[in-house]
Structure formats: C-alpha cells, structure tokens
Amino acid sequence: MAFVYPNCTLPAELLPRFVGAARFRSTADILWYCLVPITISVWSVQRPNAAPAPTPKDPRWRIRVWQKHLSRPATKLLWMCIMLAAPDIVFARATANVFAAWQNHSELKTWADKDKVEWSFTHTMTANMGGIRVIFDRHICDEETSDPRPHKPLVDGARGLDDEHAKRYRGALRMETGVWTLDSKQLIKARHCHIIKKLPKISREDLDDKNKSDFMVFLGAVLPLIYAALQFGARRYQDLPSALLEIETMAFVTCAFSLYFVDIKKPMDLNVPFDFPASKDATIRSIKNVARAAPKPMMGWHREYNSPRITNGSIPQTESGSRLSYDVMDCALSSMAILFGGIHLFAWDYQFPTELEQLLWRIAALFTMFLPILWVVAVQLESRLRPGDRVKKFIDCVRWVTLAPPYVLARLFIIVEGFRSLYFLSTDAYVATWGLGFLGF
Known part of the structure; x- marks a missing residue:
C-alpha cells in the first residue's frame, strides 16, 4: 500500500482574503465525512424505553452505578449497533409501536374525556415506553377465597408445573411486585377493570420537562442527510465518482431520518416514570386480565418477560390483538429494505x-x-x-x-x-x- 501526500500552494502575499478548501480530499477525509454523519444521525434518533427505577438502598455499588449512570447509554449503544447491522428491523419495530399507539389512543382519549384529564398521543407513546407506573400499597384480595395476598397474584398461576398455563400470562414476572409498568393496552384494561379509578393526570408541561428531545436532536437527524445528499448530488453533477462508503452513509442517514419522524412523538431519555396509586378495588381476576394484555416480543417468540420494565423489543397489543401490529411491522420492514438496499444500487x-x-x-x-x-x-x-x-x-x-x-x-x-x-x-x-x-x- 502506497502513501501519497499531495502538495498545496499557499497564498504568497499577506492580503485580506478568503481561502477556499483544497481541490482534493484525502482517504482520512472520506472516512471522517462518512463515519461522523453516520454516528451523529444513528445515535441521535435512538429513543429507548424508560429504564427500571434505580434502587439507592441496594448494597451492591455496581448495581447502583449501572442503573444510575450506565444503563441508558448502554441501551442506546446497543440499539445503535443493531441499527447499523439491520436498520430496516429497527424502523419496522418503531413503526409497529406507533401503529399500536394510534390504535389504542382513541380509546384512551375516550376514557380521558370521561375522567376529565389531559391526554394526547404523546401520553400514549409515553405509556408504551414504560413511562407510566401504578403503585400498590396494600395486599390484593382474592375474590374467590377472600384471602388477602401479597403483591404477587400471578406467582401460583404463572409458575406452576403447567407451562402452557404460564404462557397465558405474558409479563407475569413483571407484575409480581408492588410497582407495575403498564403500556397503553394494559392501561385501558386497568381502567376498565377498576384497578385504577381514573387515568393519570399528566400535564403537557410535565411531559415536555421529561422529554430530552430538542432542536439539536432534530439537527442531528436532518443535517447529516442534507450533507450526504449535497455531497452525493454535487459529485454526480460534476461526473465525479463517490466512494462506496459514501453510498453506505447515504443509506444510513436516510434510515435515521425516517426513524426520527416515526418516533417524533415519543419522549427521549425519559428516566423517571410517572407514578400514581392503584385503586382499592383491584382483584386477582382483574389483574390477570391486565397481565394477558402485556406487550409481545417483536419477533413473536413465546416467552415470559422477566424484566421489571417494558423491553425495547416489544410490540404493544391492540383491541384486535397483536396480529395487525405485526402486519404493519412486516410492511414497514419490506419498505425500508427496498429503500436501504436500493440506495446501494447507485454503486x-x-x-x-x-x-x-x-x-x-x-x-x-x-x-x-x-x-x-x-x-x-x-x-x-x-x-x-x-x-x-x-x-x-x-x-x-x-x-x-x-x-x-x-x-x-x-x-x-x-x-x-x-x-x-x-x-x-x-x-x-x-x-x-x-x-x-x-x-x-
């Protein structure tokens, strides 16, 4: 491999002047002008779900440091790597989540009008990302035996010897504590079953205060696309060849730009969820109804969630189940695959x-x-x-x-x-x- 260092003539006289850029670029320039836009755009559009609440009293300092400082950056880095490997899958997941939120929003809006609380599409997206939790401060009564039970109503039913019975209660492990994270469909079920008396009262100002998205995030998604398009267009106009890495840059920033507008109503970096108390009328039967409405894995794998949060790879259910959301995800996957792969065909x-x-x-x-x-x-x-x-x-x-x-x-x-x-x-x-x-x- 040969190293070539071009010489550039500098201005000879000391006069007021504007010195333009050199008429050549180096290999390092091409790398820099490709990797920086990709990194900025792909990182800035990541909006992971709310992380589990930190436990300050945990004696393990590694757990406290992880929850407080490393959990969210690590999650964003993970999904950034997933997007670099398969951007069409990340886009399809986001599209399915938005569709499910749109399906559930009308019913949530009806309940909100009845409860006289403010509710917008951003509230629904906040619920789907794990930003709304219900707190139980008492034992739950079994209506069949009148026996008060702790905050683990699904332990006996979902962890028995019958595995098929356990699969009925997706998210059972997530609902075995006194703090539940409910997505939009579960919020509807909880309100219908009187687990909560009314939808939480969350003002638009409170949501905006927790939302870290701002104009710089918008620039991080838009400017790399503008830059890549201008570079590509200028080289095509002057009949100059581009590097293959520039074609890949164009594909990635286009996908990031699309993902930004799909998730534009989703709050960014929501660290502390909104908590509100449960009703005293909660029963084991109603809790099981809420458990059945838990979000399903993105790829449709049959497993129980063992996380206290709503995982980033989950798809919320709707009134018609989850089949329609999966169909929308498949359509989005096909569309983005055609766009992403088609850009590479320019080479x-x-x-x-x-x-x-x-x-x-x-x-x-x-x-x-x-x-x-x-x-x-x-x-x-x-x-x-x-x-x-x-x-x-x-x-x-x-x-x-x-x-x-x-x-x-x-x-x-x-x-x-x-x-x-x-x-x-x-x-x-x-x-x-x-x-x-x-x-x-």
Whole structure:
C-alpha cells in the first residue's frame, strides 16, 4: 500500500482574503465525512424505553452505578449497533409501536374525556415506553377465597408445573411486585377493570420537562442527510465518482431520518416514570386480565418477560390483538429494505478492486433488498397455519436456515467492502467538491 501526500500552494502575499478548501480530499477525509454523519444521525434518533427505577438502598455499588449512570447509554449503544447491522428491523419495530399507539389512543382519549384529564398521543407513546407506573400499597384480595395476598397474584398461576398455563400470562414476572409498568393496552384494561379509578393526570408541561428531545436532536437527524445528499448530488453533477462508503452513509442517514419522524412523538431519555396509586378495588381476576394484555416480543417468540420494565423489543397489543401490529411491522420492514438496499444500487457501475467484488456487491445489495421481503412472505404464510402444524415448522426452519444467513453475510460484505474499496479509489474520487467542508463535519 502506497502513501501519497499531495502538495498545496499557499497564498504568497499577506492580503485580506478568503481561502477556499483544497481541490482534493484525502482517504482520512472520506472516512471522517462518512463515519461522523453516520454516528451523529444513528445515535441521535435512538429513543429507548424508560429504564427500571434505580434502587439507592441496594448494597451492591455496581448495581447502583449501572442503573444510575450506565444503563441508558448502554441501551442506546446497543440499539445503535443493531441499527447499523439491520436498520430496516429497527424502523419496522418503531413503526409497529406507533401503529399500536394510534390504535389504542382513541380509546384512551375516550376514557380521558370521561375522567376529565389531559391526554394526547404523546401520553400514549409515553405509556408504551414504560413511562407510566401504578403503585400498590396494600395486599390484593382474592375474590374467590377472600384471602388477602401479597403483591404477587400471578406467582401460583404463572409458575406452576403447567407451562402452557404460564404462557397465558405474558409479563407475569413483571407484575409480581408492588410497582407495575403498564403500556397503553394494559392501561385501558386497568381502567376498565377498576384497578385504577381514573387515568393519570399528566400535564403537557410535565411531559415536555421529561422529554430530552430538542432542536439539536432534530439537527442531528436532518443535517447529516442534507450533507450526504449535497455531497452525493454535487459529485454526480460534476461526473465525479463517490466512494462506496459514501453510498453506505447515504443509506444510513436516510434510515435515521425516517426513524426520527416515526418516533417524533415519543419522549427521549425519559428516566423517571410517572407514578400514581392503584385503586382499592383491584382483584386477582382483574389483574390477570391486565397481565394477558402485556406487550409481545417483536419477533413473536413465546416467552415470559422477566424484566421489571417494558423491553425495547416489544410490540404493544391492540383491541384486535397483536396480529395487525405485526402486519404493519412486516410492511414497514419490506419498505425500508427496498429503500436501504436500493440506495446501494447507485454503486452498480462503480469501480471495484476486482470484477468478482463488483458482482458480489450487486448480489449483496439485491439480497439486502429482497431477502427481508421473502422473510415477510414466509412469516405471513406461517401465521396462517395452525400451531403445531408440520408445514408451519418447516417454513420456520427454512426461513432461519435459507434467509437469515445470506442476509447477514450480505450486510457484512457491504460493510467490509465499503472500507476495503477506500484503498482502490480512482484518481477522480479524490477530487473535492464545493461541499467538502459543509456544516463543519
């Protein structure tokens, strides 16, 4: 690998002047102007659910430090890495959550009008991200035996020897304490079953005070897209080739921009949830009704939640269950896969180190576009079959064996090839455009 250091002529006379940017760019410039917009945009659009409340009395100082200082940054970093690996999946999850909130908002609004409390779509999104909790300060009475029981009404029912019975109460482990985190559907059930007398009174000012999203977050999502689009457009207009990494930058910032507007009503970095007391009329039967309405895993895996929070990979239920939300998620996954993979197709005729790598790039871009669509088709076919059907199990095995590995390999190849190709760029790729230093990146 050869190192080349261009020489640039400096102004000779000391006069008032404006010195423009150099007419060339280095390999480090390309790296910087690609990685910085990706990092800013992908990080700024992450809005994880509310973390579990810290326990200051916990004697383990590591737990206290983790809950207070490291839990939220670690969660945002995790979902940032997931988005870098599969942005279409993150976008689909966010779209399904917004759709479920939209479905439940009308009923919550009806209850709010009846209870004479303020309620907006942001309140519903706050509930779905674990920002509303109900506090029990007394034992719960079993209406069948009149025996007061502690705050663990589902322990005997959900942890028995009957595993199928346990699966009925998703979120049972999350509801075995005196503090429950309720999403929008569970909030409706709790109000209908009189576990709460009225919806919580949360003003718009209180929500805005907890919301960390501001104009800088908006700029973090929008400016990288503007910068990438100007750079790409300027190079196309001047008939100058772009680096493959610049194409990847364009794809990522476009996905981040889309995710920002999908989650625009969701509060950012909500650390302390809103707490309000439960009603004295709560019974074991009503609690089980609320437990059945708990959100389901994003991928549909049958498991109980063992977390005191609403996990980031969950989809809230609606009045019609969760099937419609999964369908919306599948549509969003297909749409974003086409957009994300289609942007990579702009490099169809770019110069590659070898012809084989060019062919592999084309195949990887097409796989990125169409394998998620085939995955959605397989999931839809599988959902139409009865549980335990042999064909259903066969389709599930086929999609994990034949679709998932090629998609992972395609994404890995695109990422690796984007960096490898930096050492084999043509001379024209180092010619800078007027937008080299735009926005100071």
